[in-house]
Amino acid sequence: MTTATPTPSPGQHQPLAERLRPHTLGAVVGQQHVLGPGMPLRLAFESGRPHSCILWGPPGVGKTTIARLMADAFDAQFISISAVLGGVKDIRAAVECAEAARDGLMQQRTIVFVDEVHRFNKSQQDAFLPHVESGLFTFIGATTENPSFEVNSALLSRATVYVLQPLSAQDLQQIVALAQAQHALPAIEDAAVERLVAYADGDARRLLNTLETLAMAAAGQRLAEITDAWLLKVLGERLRRYDKGGEQFYDTISALHKSVRGSDPDAALYWLVRMLDGGADPRYMARRLVRMATEDVGLADPRALRLALDASEVYERLGSPEGELALAECVLYLAVAPKSNAVYEAYKAARAWVERDGTRPVPMHLRNAPTALLKTLGAGRGYRYAHDEQDGFAAGERYLPEDMPEPGFYLPVERGLEIRIAQKLRELRARNAAAGGAGAGGLDAGGALA
Numbered sequence: 001m002t003t004a005t006p007t008p009s010p011g012q013h014q015p016l017a018e019r020l021r022p023h024t025l026g027a028v029v030g031q032q033h034v035l036g037p038g039m040p041l042r043l044a045f046e047s048g049r050p051h052s053c054i055l056w057g058p059p060g061v062g063k064t065t066i067a068r069l070m071a072d073a074f075d076a077q078f079i080s081i082s083a084v085l086g087g088v089k090d091i092r093a094a095v096e097c098a099e100a101a102r103d104g105l106m107q108q109r110t111i112v113f114v115d116e117v118h119r120f121n122k123s124q125q126d127a128f129l130p131h132v133e134s135g136l137f138t139f140i141g142a143t144t145e146n147p148s149f150e151v152n153s154a155l156l157s158r159a160t161v162y163v164l165q166p167l168s169a170q171d172l173q174q175i176v177a178l179a180q181a182q183h184a185l186p187a188i189e190d191a192a193v194e195r196l197v198a199y200a201d202g203d204a205r206r207l208l209n210t211l212e213t214l215a216m217a218a219a220g221q222r223l224a225e226i227t228d229a230w231l232l233k234v235l236g237e238r239l240r241r242y243d244k245g246g247e248q249f250y251d252t253i254s255a256l257h258k259s260v261r262g263s264d265p266d267a268a269l270y271w272l273v274r275m276l277d278g279g280a281d282p283r284y285m286a287r288r289l290v291r292m293a294t295e296d297v298g299l300a301d302p303r304a305l306r307l308a309l310d311a312s313e314v315y316e317r318l319g320s321p322e323g324e325l326a327l328a329e330c331v332l333y334l335a336v337a338p339k340s341n342a343v344y345e346a347y348k349a350a351r352a353w354v355e356r357d358g359t360r361p362v363p364m365h366l367r368n369a370p371t372a373l374l375k376t377l378g379a380g381r382g383y384r385y386a387h388d389e390q391d392g393f394a395a396g397e398r399y400l401p402e403d404m405p406e407p408g409f410y411l412p413v414e415r416g417l418e419i420r421i422a423q424k425l426r427e428l429r430a431r432n433a434a435a436g437g438a439g440a441g442g443l444d445a446g447g448a449l450a
Helices: 040-047 063-073 088-103 122-126 129-134 169-181 190-200 204-220 228-235 237-241 247-261 265-277 282-300 303-318 324-336 342-356 372-376 418-434
Strands: 002-004 053-056 077-082 110-115 138-143 160-163
Touching: 040 063, 040 160, 053 063, 063 077, 063 110, 063 138, 077 088, 088 110, 088 122, 129 138, 169 190, 169 204, 190 204, 190 228, 204 228, 247 265, 247 282, 247 324, 265 282, 265 324, 282 303, 282 324, 282 342, 282 418, 303 324
Parallel strands: 053 138, 053 160, 077 110, 110 138
Antiparallel strands: 002 077
């Protein structure tokens, strides 16, 4: 389905989401990692030259808004195609409109925005290629799915991918304030705002639709203020069971995490199902499982991280309820896997060291030497290529800054694969000591854990 930018007639009611849609780049809430000063998408706007791109992110984070702002910034005709409802016929119609705009008296540019582009099949996506290459129009695709899997490689290679993030609690609170400034809803308790923000879960559209529903209900009951108690009553039993913004939510996710860490598969599965049954976003649960795999299993069983990522991908492909089984499989695996927080502790120790330490120069033998001048200055001189050494290990070589002591960040535990990792590090440390060189991996000269 192809549509132009809608223009409401006088007196026509506009949804709150449309009324609060930003009209300038500076008014966009969130996504400052790509839209802030000096950031990539902001620079693209300021360049004056539109380029094809794919906006990848969850629902309600501003994909359509950014596409419309890009059309405004470049004074371009904006054509929107829904990949859910449209097809090749709509693509042809967009091509004809773009040709008419290019060949008309005003010679206007065209931006073709394809919402849910991953819904188009290969042949439909291929239909855009010749027109993107010729410059007839600028292509902008929006998707909630990983474009690496869902967008043709030929189209993907011609578009820059921008990853958009769920809106933060502060972003959503700002949207509530904007709605109040527009007199779109009555006064609202701080506790109610916190609950609404948690309920929206980073989705501005969900927040705005909920605010509009609440405003109409409050007006019908002539309420001067939206209270937290009234909000719970209006949003229903589901929100009461799953107090996403309150203590119950954080207690439950804590119980899940500690059950996995404590290697109790039944308890871990129970808390996972409790959260899913209470309305937790399975995508959020998948992210938590990835965190558990890195924090509590780590290198004791590196397969755990891969399984957590696979479970997340399976859920994205299958959705609920089928995809939830992959999350259950993952949580059981994490619970029974050998545990190690050595990676977590090593990372924290390294961050603490860097924060309090000065900026030490890179040793000359480790520096890059892409030019003759740098080689003349000594960059890379004396570096020993490990693959050419016995067993692929340059015994005695030092990789830390010259005056930096051995920090011993990584201390593998005697569980799972880290038993073998610790043995390997002891062997390498002994070889370093025999060669009269530096230590490795937090092991002392005798090969014991430091």
